[in-house]
Amino acid sequence: QFPDTVRIVEVGPRDGLQNERAHVPTAAKIELIDRLSATGLKTIEATSFVSPKWIPQLADAAEVYAGIGRRPGVAYPVLVPNETGYDRARAVGVEEIAVFTAASEAFNRRNINASIDESLQRFAPVLARACADGVRVRGYVSTVLGCPYQGEVPLADVVRVAQALYDMGCYEISLGDTIGVGTPLKARAMLRAVAAAMPVGALAIHFHDTYGQALANILACLEEGVAVVDAAVAGTGGCPYARGASGNVASEDVVYMLHGMGIDTGIDLQALSETGRWLAALLGVETGSRFGRATAPA
Ligand code: HMG
Ligand code: MG
Numbered sequence: 001q002f003p004d005t006v007r008i009v010e011v012g013p014r015d016g017l018q019n020e021r022a023h024v025p026t027a028a029k030i031e032l033i034d035r036l037s038a039t040g041l042k043t044i045e046a047t048s049f050v051s052p053k054w055i056p057q058l059a060d061a062a063e064v065y066a067g068i069g070r071r072p073g074v075a076y077p078v079l080v081p082n083e084t085g086y087d088r089a090r091a092v093g094v095e096e097i098a099v100f101t102a103a104s105e106a107f108n109r110r111n112i113n114a115s116i117d118e119s120l121q122r123f124a125p126v127l128a129r130a131c132a133d134g135v136r137v138r139g140y141v142s143t144v145l146g147c148p149y150q151g152e153v154p155l156a157d158v159v160r161v162a163q164a165l166y167d168m169g170c171y172e173i174s175l176g177d178t179i180g181v182g183t184p185l186k187a188r189a190m191l192r193a194v195a196a197a198m199p200v201g202a203l204a205i206h207f208h209d210t211y212g213q214a215l216a217n218i219l220a221c222l223e224e225g226v227a228v229v230d231a232a233v234a235g236t237g238g239c240p241y242a243r244g245a246s247g248n249v250a251s252e253d254v255v256y257m258l259h260g261m262g263i264d265t266g267i268d269l270q271a272l273s274e275t276g277r278w279l280a281a282l283l284g285v286e287t288g289s290r291f292g293r294a295t296a297p298a
Contacts, residue, residue, distance in 0.1 A: 003222065003226075005263065005265070006258050006263050006264075007227065008043070008230075008255065009044075009229070010041045010251055011232050011237065011248060012032065012232035012248075013033050013046050014079060015232055015237040015238070016248065017236070018048060018055050018057050018237075018238075018239070019238040019240050024057070024283070026067065029047070032275070032278075032282075033076070035274075035278065036272075036275055037071045039267055039275065040265070040271075042075065043075045044075070045077050046064060046068065046076040046077070046078050047065060047079075048080075049079065049081075049084075049085035049088045049089045050081050055240070061089075065092045075095075076096065077094075078096075079099075079100060080098065081099070081122070082126065083125055083126055085126075086130070090135075095136070096135060097135060097136075097137055099140070101114075101165070102143045102161070103141055103160075104157070106149035106150045107142060107150070107242065110241045111142070111241040120161075123139075123165075127168045127170070131169055137170050138172045139165030140174045141161045141165065141173060141174070142178045142239075144175045144178075145177040145181055145186055146177070146182065147178075148179050148245070155189065155193045158175070159194055162197065172204055173194070173198070173203055173204065174203075174204040174206045174230055175190065175194060175203065175206060177206070178239055178245055179243075180208035180213060180245070181213075182213060184219070184220035187220045188220040188223070188224060191221045195225070201227070204226070204228035205218060205228070205229055207230075208238065208245055208247065208248055209248065209249045210244065210245060218257075222263075231248055231251035232247065232248035233252065234252075235287065236248065236279065236283070236288060250287075250289035250290070250292070251276070251289075252292050253289055253290050255291075269291075273295060277296070
């Protein structure tokens with residue numbers, strides 16, 4: 001009952017870099033995206049048009065987006081929190097965006113300085129304009145398996161927020177375990193609850209690997225029919241407004257697992273892994289990918 005093919009949404013250039021302490025030059029961000037574009041990935045989240053006061057690491061979003069070589073057939077969504085971000089993104093020709101909110105009030109207040117309902121109200125004009133402009137919109141729900149401030153997050157809250165984003169016109173809802181606290185049976189229950197309210201084909205999963213549970217949780221959700229998985233090359237990532245958040249599940253490790261199960265991704269794992277090695281060296285860190293460590297040249 002596993003899907004035959006899975007689309008990986010590579011979030012390294014955005015989620016991976018937004019929390020980095022090291023200064024990453026604009027040219028290196030562009031090179032990262034261009035390298036990823038050559039691996040067979042179909043979706044690469046490129047950057048964020050958020051407030052540079054909140055996320056200084058991505059203040060060069062416009063320069064990065066304008067500098068990348070956009071491959072036909074590859075989507076390059078960017079995060080947009082409000083109409084200001086939408087204007088900035090459209091000024092450089094962005095064709096796909098992602099709006100983001102959470103299932104927990106406490107996290108949203110810290111991350112985007114708004115309640116859940118205020119955030120949805122902010123997105124309404126963004127979605128209306130995107131629809132008129134032919135811009136595709138993805139929607140994120142954070143803290144679907146736990147919140148760093150509130151703890152447990154009721155499933156009903158996850159379903160309500162996911163449904164609201166879907167009803168507003170998001171073509172895909174990405175369910176985020178922002179702090180990686182979920183375990184497989186909880187991930188499955190969460191997925192089932194959301195899939196009861198909207199088509200499973202419109203769902204993606206976005207799991208941080210803080211507690212080492214991400215691959216197990218992904219497997220549990222694949223069994224439920226999910227066929228879109230967010231991941232970050234070299235296991236980079238984390239949200240600065242989520243206490244205790246660490247890296248996303250590594251793209252290399254997800255692709256290794258999927259290919260080992262006979263599931264097609266269209267991705268050249270060697271090329272992806274080389275990009276992960278290159279990125280880890282650039283950041284001066286050990287790769288967060290277990291595949292990358294296991295296959296590192298001696
Ligand atoms: P605010 O301070 O409440 O905003 O921030 P404001 O509307 O009051 O504006 C304040 C100032 O910011 C103004 O400038 C605005 O023009 C400017 P001033 O008049 O003071 O000079 N401003 C902007 N500038 C550039 N681009 C913009 C923009 N908007 C306002 N788009 C806001 C509210 C939402 C803007 C802020 O809280 C923000 O940018 N937050 C982003 C936080 C963020 O990016 N977090 C990480 C991404 S979410 C994540 O990682 C989770 C995810 O991976 C899934 C998961 O793991 O669960 C997606
Ligand atoms: Mg994330």
